[in-house]
Amino acid sequence: MTMGLVNVSSPEVFVLLGFSARPSLEPFLFIIVSGFYVVSILGNGIIILVSCMDVHLHTPMYFFLANLSFLDISFTTSIVPQLLVNLWGPQKTISYGGCVVQFYISHWLGATECILLAVMSYDRYVAICRPLHYTVIMHPQLCLGLALASWLGGLTTSMVGSTLTMLLPLCGNNCIDHFFCEMPLIMQLACVDTSLNEVEMYVASFIFVVLPLGLILVSYSYITGAVMKIGSAEGRRKTFNTCSSHVAVVALFYGSIIFMYLQPAKSNSHEQGKFIALFYTVVTPMLNPLIYTLRNKDVKKALRKEIRKLGMNLKNLGFKKCQTYAKVNLHIFNFYYFSENSHVRLFL
Numbered sequence: 124m125t126m127g128l129v130n131v132s133s134p135e136v137f138v139l140l141g142f143s144a145r146p147s148l149e150p151f152l153f154i155i156v157s158g159f160y161v162v163s164i165l166g167n168g169i170i171i172l173v174s175c176m177d178v179h180l181h182t183p184m185y186f187f188l189a190n191l192s193f194l195d196i197s198f199t200t201s202i203v204p205q206l207l208v209n210l211w212g213p214q215k216t217i218s219y220g221g222c223v224v225q226f227y228i229s230h231w232l233g234a235t236e237c238i239l240l241a242v243m244s245y246d247r248y249v250a251i252c253r254p255l256h257y258t259v260i261m262h263p264q265l266c267l268g269l270a271l272a273s274w275l276g277g278l279t280t281s282m283v284g285s286t287l288t289m290l291l292p293l294c295g296n297n298c299i300d301h302f303f304c305e306m307p308l309i310m311q312l313a314c315v316d317t318s319l320n321e322v323e324m325y326v327a328s329f330i331f332v333v334l335p336l337g338l339i340l341v342s343y344s345y346i347t348g349a350v351m352k353i354g355s356a357e358g359r360r361k362t363f364n365t366c367s368s369h370v371a372v373v374a375l376f377y378g379s380i381i382f383m384y385l386q387p388a389k390s391n392s393h394e395q396g397k398f399i400a401l402f403y404t405v406v407t408p409m410l411n412p413l414i415y416t417l418r419n420k421d422v423k424k425a426l427r428k429e430i431r432k433l434g435m436n437l438k439n440l441g442f443k444k445c446q447t448y449a450k451v452n453l454h455i456f457n458f459y460y461f462s463e464n465s466h467v468r469l470f471l
Contacts, residue, residue, distance in 0.1 A: 135219055137219065137222045140300045141206070159406060160409075163408045167192035167193070170412050187242060190274075191240075194239065195412075198236070198404070201224075201228040202303045202405075205217055206303065226288070238335055239270075242273055245342055248343075251346050251349050251365065276331070289309075291309070294314035302401070310324075368414050368415045375410060
């Protein structure tokens with residue numbers, strides 16, 4: 124009896140319907156998503172490398188930026204490879220274990236990003252509103268603690284919410300009308316009352332989405348007040364430029380989430396929701412490094428410096444190889460020449 128219940132409640136595979144209602148669109152989406160994924164991995168990877176290698180970027184702002192880039196790489200990698208497999212062929216399935224891992228990781232990283240964006244806004248608040256105390260307040264131990272709190276906070280809510288969802292009996296339902304395993308959609312498949320899961324999800328959403336957004340808005344209200352007190356227009360522009368990249372990233376992330384969840388519950392809005400989810404799972408992580416690179420002089424300067432350094436290293440490596448090749452050829456020539464002309468060698 125117990126075995127039968129387990130078999131019913133835990134299907135071997137889930138069917139991800141995704142964009143199967145529009146089969147002609149799938150090849151086009153495959154090309155677009157593949158390109159965005161490659162750019163996202165390269166862009167975020169470059170930011171991590173530059174932030175680690177350039178000593179001028181060893182500051183709290185770029186420490187948190189490197190965390191954000193690593194998070195974006197992990198988030199897209201937890202979703203995009205399976206999406207590409209489903210877009211490429213007729214097979215639209217994902218294993219039960221793969222689905223569980225996907226919604227655990229996506230839930231964890233989504234919550235972590237909300238907290239991390241709030242931490243980054245606090246960093247900008249201290250830098251602009253309390254510049255003389257910035258290095259004292261944002262010391263390395265605090266930065267490390269805030270980053271760890273972001274990751275562990277997201278992990279905690281994921282372990283609680285995802286585990287409660289995983290324990291729900293599904294009674295053979297295994298079709299998910301989305302392109303990845305998302306916790307609310309798994310809850311819709313359950314054949315029992317999900318009130319407890321819904322309460323947990325609303326509480327977690329308030330703590331890990333609404334509260335961080337409130338902290339971000341409060342931080343920027345103080346930042347705006349501080350910027351308005353600056354006398355010169357040039358000073359205001361320079362000060363605002365230090366946090367404009369973060370504002371753009373926050374607007375992209377929260378804008379897509381708010382737009383998706385405030386839509387009416389209609390069939391066409393659900394299809395629109397898939398494209399919005401595609402935007403914040405694929406496009407936003409690709410845009411983040413571009414925003415920080417194009418709008419930040421320090422990152423562009425460090426990137427050019429590392430490219431020049433790499434070019435010099437490659438040039439020196441090529442020159443050393445040429446020197447080694449010439450020396451080897453000279454030794455070979457001497458060996459054969461003096462072997463055939465032993466009298467010359469003896470004379471010398």
